[in-house]
Amino acid sequence: MSALSTSNLAKSAARKPRTTILIWVIAFFIAGGLAGTFLQGNLSSQWRFLNNPESQVADDLIAEHLRDPYAAVETVIVTSDSFKYDQIEFVSFADQIATDILELGPEIVTSTRERIVNEDRDAALIFVRMAGSADEATLEVEKIHEIIDHANENDQFSVVVTGNATLSLDFVEGSEKDLLTGEAIGIPFAVIILILVFGAIMAAAIPLIIAILAIVIALGVAAVIGEGFQLSIFVVNVATMMGLAVGIDYSLFIIERYREERRKGSSIDDSIEIASNTASRAVLFSGITVVLAVAGLFFVPTDLFWSLAIGSILVVMTSVIAALTLLPAIIKLLGDRINKWSIKAVVKRQDAELKSGFWDKIASVVMGQPIISLFLSVGILVAMAIPYFDISTGLAGVSTMPEHFRSRTGFETLDSKFSGGLMAPIILVVERPDRTLDLQDRLEAFTDAIGGFPVVETSPDKQIMTISLAPPGDAATADAMKAIQTLREQTIPGAFGPYADDVHVTGWAARQADFTEVADNRQIPVIVFVLGLSFILLTLVFRSILVPLKAVIMNLLSVGAAYGLIVLVFQKGVGNEIFGFQQVESIESWLPIFLFAILFGLSMDYHVFLLSRIKEHFSETDDNRASVAHGLRSTGRIITGAALIMVVVFGGFAAGDLTLLQQMGFGLAVAVFLDATLVRSVLVPATMRLLGRRNWYLPSWLEWLPHLDIEGLRKR
Missing domain, CATH: 3.30.70 (Alpha-Beta Plaits)
Known part of the structure; x- marks a missing residue:
């Protein structure tokens, strides 16, 4: 990876920091305007196939010869404990509701179909066919809800409604509410963790600013893409969640490396350059890996998967570009003021931690008993993964909605x-x-x-x-x-x-x-694509075939454990009430593929930052055991902080009402937690101790491979 990719970018940005910042501020406001103007109208609560399964063939025939197959039909249910349908009071009441709904006009309601009365004659149905597309019906169905709410003022009757438009509206409003919940939980906790990591409020604020800026710009670009391609409403949730996670983490890694070099006595400019040649390169590599891994979702021909991929890719790309350009400009402008408003107690604790060698002790314990550590950690991860073999997949239906939602009632x-x-x-x-x-x-x-x-x-x-x-x-x-x-x-x-x-x-x-069926059939191509890509990239970076092989196996273990825990908690109902989750019949069919692609990309953060430090020290000392301890010590606090930020951000989104977002947030949080604890603290040092110099084995017939430098380019 040439110096041009990160060092020159950082130098150019730092050379004219105010101009660089101004460009990003302008981009922020333009993107915000685009998102505010176009995004909402370009999002859909529906999803479409991009291939031609049987249901799509049928829908196309209906659209060609009869009507819009996705046109919403709402079902109004009128019940009474006081009257039977045979009585004039019941009939008149139901007639008035139907009349009021029809009076909304043909641009909202096209017809009300013949009523159905139940055997007990205490309930009647009014079928209401909505005008326009399914998304247009979602916007207009609240007018029917107002009529129903007014009808419920008569305490002798009860009127409820359900249907495609009502369900879609609940999904839209639920996703917006869950987005606010995720932000309300994730952002404050992320700030607290950043303060604990940096020991300075100013340094802690910068990653959050970068993340918010990346989210807004990504959504602005998504709004433009939405003009030509239908995007899911969940693109906002995914972009926000991923933006907070990677935007904060990428900035955290670079800022900490800059501060580390300043503590060693390097000048501000040299520290920026060193950080750009080390941490920034790792951020670039990590971002590329995430983007390419998430690109595997394009193998699944539905606009839901494509929307999830687009939202994730846009925000990761923006976060990387901001970390490589805007961040050096901010650092240059602030200089040592980046440590402004330091918290002495936190700084003192960090100094004591570095001297005591906490991560040295962790490495020593694990490497002292590598076989026991290996089998114990693998056994735990495998045990967690076992419930996955009982997984039942499907999509969120009305019965999985929270009980207070109108569609479920x-x-x-x-x-x-x-x-x-x-x-x-x-x-x-x-x-x-x-x-x-x-x-x-x-x-x-x-x-x-x-x-x-x-x-x-x-x-x-x-x-x-x-x-x-x-x-x-x-x-x-x-x-x-x-x-x-x-x-x-x-x-x-x-x-x-x-x-x-x-x-x-x-x-x-x-x-x-x-x-x-489509999601299940495309799992193998996605898995092969992501695994193959990860193996090739890590081989190029570390010039070893065992390092990428271990990384792939370890990631499979952590992802498998996350899958198993999702099934255990949501499908089997073990501990779901502790987290406030609803037990459901099935796991979202899109979730395994989505989690696999996202987690394989994100997990590369920790592997690259940790292994690159180990490799750097090993190249200098040829001491495997000391290199592992050095790698854990030098990255332990920062990686732990980065992982905790991801956990609280993903956990915040799991705290919402919608089951599908609960499953996604919980799965991501659990996998990141396991990857940053069992995998990084136990599996990595144990395997590296057992393999010794063989960790860096590369067959002679692969010596021609290019070497992508990530870390270790600090000036000496």
């Missing part, structure tokens, strides 16, 4: 009085039904097979026929997924015979089943 009433499946029916699309001469017999065979009476509709051009049926319960459950599989593999072939290939299944349950 409405769904539970619908499910108890009628059938929850009415909210999200399964839809069969029959192509060119006129070719099927015995269609009526086929429909009767299908009706007999499902034991019900589906709703049949033919498109005006007679090119397709839709058959709608309501599955029991939530369409996002494992039972609904199994129902889709049974329909496709058994029921439809049995009922439609030679015409089965012309019958396609869609609806929420079918889309989820296809999404889960």
Whole structure:
């Protein structure tokens, strides 16, 4: 890696610090304006396939011949303990609600369908078809909610609503609330940790400023991308979470290296240059690794995965560029004032810690019993990973929403009085039904097979026929997924015979089943891509095949342990109440791939910073044991602080209401914690003690590989 990549950037930025800072401030305000103007309108609570699974084929046929397949249909449920539907009071009350909803106008509501009354005659359904796209319906559904809230002023009736638009609105509002919760928890704790790491308030404030700036600029770019590509609402949550984590950590590493060189007596300019030739190079390498690892998500053809990748990549790239340019300018402008408002007690503790060699002691204990340490730590990680083999994957449905959310309250009433499946029916699309001469017999065979009476509709051009049926319960459950599989593999072939290939299944349950299948099928390509990439990059950096091999194995252990703990806590309900998490039937099907890509990228931070210091010392002394102790001692406090920042940031996002964000935040926090404790403090020194000089073995036939210097370029 040439000096041009970091040193010259830092020198140029530090040479004109005010100009550099001004450029970033201008970029911040421009990006903020773009995000404020365009971002919200370019985000969607829906997701789309970018390939052509069966449900997408069916949706495309519906869109071509009938209507928008994603148009929202809201279900209003009217119940009463005082009246039966046969009584005029009940009918008049329900009629008035339907009238009020229709009076919202055709630009909001296109129709209200025929009502359904339950067997006890104490509940009635009003189906409301929303106008416009699913996202437009999400913006307008609050007007229906206002009508329902007004109707509930009559204490003789109870009115609730659920449906696609209401559920989407709950997701939007829930994600925004969880974003604020994550920031409210993560930022204050991150500041406290930074103060404890640096011992100075001024130094602690700078990484937070860099992180916030990177988040805003990344979201501004995302707003522009959203003009041409639909982005998920969760791009904001991911960009904010990742921005706070890596933006703070990258700045932390560079600032601490600069302060270390100043303590050794180097001038301000020399300290900036040394930091740029060492810590900044590691930041650049780490950022590139994260970006390339997250790029593996593009192997999964859905705009949800692509949105998660785009949000993560944008904020990581911005954080790296800011750390390489803006940060040297700020350091140059502040000089030694970066240590302003020092906290003497913290500084004194840090000095005592360095002298006592805390990390030396950790390394000595582990390397004194390397085999026991190795088997004990691996055993713990493997034991944590075991529950992963019982994982059940799916997507968040209405039944996983917090109990106080409107969509869940409405769904539970619908499910108890009628059938929850009415909210999200399964839809069969029959192509060119006129070719099927015995269609009526086929429909009767299908009706007999499902034991019900589906709703049949033919498109005006007679090119397709839709058959709608309501599955029991939530369409996002494992039972609904199994129902889709049974329909496709058994029921439809049995009922439609030679015409089965012309019958396609869609609806929420079918889309989820296809999404889960797509995610599962793309796991291997993503894993191979990320593992191969990590191995190659680490081989180039450390000119060793054992160092990258160990890093890959150790990362697999920490990620596997995180997977197992997610299943244990969320799916099996072990300790979930301690954290305030909801026990659910399944883990988000997008989560394993997302966590794998993100964590492999992030874990390279610690491996690169630790191993590069060990390698630097080993090259000078040829003493393996002393080099490991030196690496742990010189990076222990800073890496621990960086890891704790990531843990509190990710943990803050796990403290929200939405289960899918809880799972994501918890998984990331646990994996980073394990990586920075068991892996760095035990596995790394134990394996390095056992392998000795063989740690740096590179076959002679690979000597031609280029050497990417990360650390160890300090002037001597």
